[in-house]
Amino acid sequence: MAKVAIVGSGFIGRAWAITYARAGYEVTLWDKLDGAPEAAISYIGDVLGDLEANDLLNGQAPAEVLARVSSQKRLAEALDGALHVQENAPEQIELKQSLWSEMDEIADPQTILASSTSALLPSKFTEHLKGRDRCLVAHPINPPYLIRAVEVVPSPWTSDDAMEKTRQLMIKAGQQPIMMTGEIDGFIMNRLQGALLEEAFRLVDGGHASAEDVDIGIREGLAARWAFMGPFETIDLNAPAGVRDYAQRYQGMFANMFTQMLTRVNWDGPVMDAVESNRRERLPANKLEERQKWRDRRLMALASHKRQQEAKLGE
Amino acid sequence: MAKVAIVGSGFIGRAWAITYARAGYEVTLWDKLDGAPEAAISYIGDVLGDLEANDLLNGQAPAEVLARVSSQKRLAEALDGALHVQENAPEQIELKQSLWSEMDEIADPQTILASSTSALLPSKFTEHLKGRDRCLVAHPINPPYLIRAVEVVPSPWTSDDAMEKTRQLMIKAGQQPIMMTGEIDGFIMNRLQGALLEEAFRLVDGGHASAEDVDIGIREGLAARWAFMGPFETIDLNAPAGVRDYAQRYQGMFANMFTQMLTRVNWDGPVMDAVESNRRERLPANKLEERQKWRDRRLMALASHKRQQEAKLGE
Numbered sequence: 001m002a003k004v005a006i007v008g009s010g011f012i013g014r015a016w017a018i019t020y021a022r023a024g025y026e027v028t029l030w031d032k033l034d035g036a037p038e039a040a041i042s043y044i045g046d047v048l049g050d051l052e053a054n055d056l057l058n059g060q061a062p063a064e065v066l067a068r069v070s071s072q073k074r075l076a077e078a079l080d081g082a083l084h085v086q087e088n089a090p091e092q093i094e095l096k097q098s099l100w101s102e103m104d105e106i107a108d109p110q111t112i113l114a115s116s117t118s119a120l121l122p123s124k125f126t127e128h129l130k131g132r133d134r135c136l137v138a139h140p141i142n143p144p145y146l147i148r149a150v151e152v153v154p155s156p157w158t159s160d161d162a163m164e165k166t167r168q169l170m171i172k173a174g175q176q177p178i179m180m181t182g183e184i185d186g187f188i189m190n191r192l193q194g195a196l197l198e199e200a201f202r203l204v205d206g207g208h209a210s211a212e213d214v215d216i217g218i219r220e221g222l223a224a225r226w227a228f229m230g231p232f233e234t235i236d237l238n239a240p241a242g243v244r245d246y247a248q249r250y251q252g253m254f255a256n257m258f259t260q261m262l263t264r265v266n267w268d269g270p271v272m273d274a275v276e277s278n279r280r281e282r283l284p285a286n287k288l289e290e291r292q293k294w295r296d297r298r299l300m301a302l303a304s305h306k307r308q309q310e311a312k313l314g315e
Numbered sequence: 316m317a318k319v320a321i322v323g324s325g326f327i328g329r330a331w332a333i334t335y336a337r338a339g340y341e342v343t344l345w346d347k348l349d350g351a352p353e354a355a356i357s358y359i360g361d362v363l364g365d366l367e368a369n370d371l372l373n374g375q376a377p378a379e380v381l382a383r384v385s386s387q388k389r390l391a392e393a394l395d396g397a398l399h400v401q402e403n404a405p406e407q408i409e410l411k412q413s414l415w416s417e418m419d420e421i422a423d424p425q426t427i428l429a430s431s432t433s434a435l436l437p438s439k440f441t442e443h444l445k446g447r448d449r450c451l452v453a454h455p456i457n458p459p460y461l462i463r464a465v466e467v468v469p470s471p472w473t474s475d476d477a478m479e480k481t482r483q484l485m486i487k488a489g490q491q492p493i494m495m496t497g498e499i500d501g502f503i504m505n506r507l508q509g510a511l512l513e514e515a516f517r518l519v520d521g522g523h524a525s526a527e528d529v530d531i532g533i534r535e536g537l538a539a540r541w542a543f544m545g546p547f548e549t550i551d552l553n554a555p556a557g558v559r560d561y562a563q564r565y566q567g568m569f570a571n572m573f574t575q576m577l578t579r580v581n582w583d584g585p586v587m588d589a590v591e592s593n594r595r596e597r598l599p600a601n602k603l604e605e606r607q608k609w610r611d612r613r614l615m616a617l618a619s620h621k622r623q624q625e626a627k628l629g630e
Contacts (some may be wrong), residue, residue, distance in 0.1 A: 149536030195514035215545025221464030227542035230530025
């Protein structure tokens with residue numbers, strides 16, 4: 001089976017390793033830090049058990065999937081013969097530039113090099129590379145084995161061939177690729193998240209809502225439909241004749257709001273006192289870690305629910 | 316048991332009737348149109364069967380809940396002795412003003428009058444009323460028996476007592492009220508939805524994404540966490556030291572985007588051709604109704620999933 005190399009075995013690298021191994025790829029981990037891949041493999045073993053319990057291993061046994069994951073001490077050995085390299089280093093531009101120089105020198109010419117970065121445009125760390133046409137970003141929402149969206153982002157010099165190979169790999173890995181036509185700050189998902197958060201901070205800043213009010217409005221309100229349809233399908237089904245009908249009926253209602261939204265809010269300004277104190281009332285700082293574990297269990301249960309419903313009622 | 320009157324028995328009125336009857340209230344329907352309440356009651360019977368099948372009736376039999384729903388031919392009889400009136404008339408200001416004059420004249424002085432409006436500020440149809448202090452908006456996301464958020468919105472003259480009684484009623488009815496301190500265009504939820512949609516349309520308008528790309532990014536990406544946490548809890552758990560840490564780490568990444576977002580997009584302008592053709596490729600116009608039924612089944616399954624998970628892992 002084809003091989004995928006994971007460069008950087010922290011939380012994103014590990015999650016990618018699970019994703020690719022579940023789909024049948026041979027996965028080789030490498031990390032700058034000695035011992036890190038071994039820690040990752042032990043972590044992966046635990047997660048595979050949970051995934052099996054939630055029927056998220058496509059009928060495979062955890063040991064069968066785990067047997068596809070190994071590690072290498074040297075980057076060259078990790079990359080050797082790989083179809084695809086998934087890089088998950090810290091979001092520091094100098095570090096990425098130097099790592100990508102090394103990866104581009106070592107990797108076979110036909111190997112695709114993909115970064116998991118959420119914050120850096122691919123042009124910023126690939127411009128100087130000889131093989132820059134096979135370089136791109138494949139940005140997941142962590143963890144990709146539960147959350148399927150992946151933004152595939154080309155730099156101005158990424159080849160169509162590299163984009164197409166990545167698209168096919170993502171589909172084989174069980175992901176839903178968003179194929180971008182160019183790079184743009186925040187890609188698609190962080191722009192949508194940013195726009196929503198900006199209005200959320202503005203509502204708190206204006207004294208109209210608490211952080212918890214916003215969370216109720218999304219978690220007990222809007223996100224119920226968004227979680228299986230997205231916002232465009234939601235409005236397409238919310239007016240008798242579809243999305244154009246919706247825009248014609250309701251844009252007027254929204255128009256007033258938009259003139260009130262054309263200013264920036266400093267998230268870390270005075271509004272943060274209100275947001276932070278509301279959050280800490282609901283969740284003390286010393287419970288953050290425990291709550292992250294709860295989130296991971298809820299995410300896994302939701303992914304399992306979605307699979308079941310798609311099998312039963314359709315996607 | 317206390318009585319709730321439903322004024323207007325279309326899709327929102329029916330859904331409220333189910334919500335209140337499930338919680339044990341006696342529900343009386345009234346509609347301007349003869350025969351409409353009877354049609355609503357027949358519809359309610361069908362939905363109650365589906366709710367029982369999804370374990371969403373709190374252990375009650377459908378017939379038991381249905382027995383609490385009745386109708387009246389005259390508005391005065393429908394309102395007589397009601398604790399709370401939930402009005403669901405069309406979103407036309409003159410119609411609401413005249414209906415609310417009649418309701419305020421007829422209803423006992425201690426009855427709370429609530430509108431389900433999403434588009435009209437409560438001050439616009441209650442200013443002229445003698446009992447305007449007991450008038451407010453209780454805006455659901457339809458259907459409230461599956462989606463718990465309700466915005467409770469006061470006009471400048473709504474009494475604290477009316478707000479508090481409505482808050483208590485909503486909690487007893489199984490909802491999660493968002494208690495607003497004043498009226499504002501779009502309340503909380505439509506402002507958040509509007510901000511997200513505005514950026515979604517801008518991304519399509521700029522050629523960066525298709526409508527489906529946006530839907531993937533939300534449905535297979537961001538909304539997985541939002542559906543059980545909301546956006547503030549999401550970022551609170553996405554940085555080691557919580558929400559302030561998140562803002563300090565990532566606001567810089569978002570800052571560039573915001574300067575690109577300070578313009579308006581006309582949803583019904585040229586961008587709509589791209590959005591509509593992408594939607595119609597995925598879902599022909601003659602399949603809209605069938606897909607709405609699919610949506611309703613998926614929503615019910617998701618509501619059931621959330622209840623189960625909350626019982627098992629906590630809210």
